Amino acid sequence: MGMAIDECSKCRNCCKELNCIITEDELDKIASCLKISNEELISKYLTKKYGEYTAKCIPNK
Numbered sequence: 001m002g003m004a005i006d007e008c009s010k011c012r013n014c015c016k017e018l019n020c021i022i023t024e025d026e027l028d029k030i031a032s033c034l035k036i037s038n039e040e041l042i043s044k045y046l047t048k049k050y051g052e053y054t055a056k057c058i059p060n061k
């Protein structure tokens with residue numbers, strides 16, 4: 001069962017661990033929450049594969 005975007009606690013664990021798909025509709029909400037543009041959100045934090053956005057996973061160093 002998924003979590004609605006407005007239920008997000010901003011811990012980043014779901015997005016990193018579960019590799020959630022982020023819809024076009026959610027892009028605006030996430031970017032607004034982070035106070036950045038959709039373009040910045042996509043370039044910094046997301047990757048697009050097969051037409052769907054997912055969070056970029058950066059391994060701990």
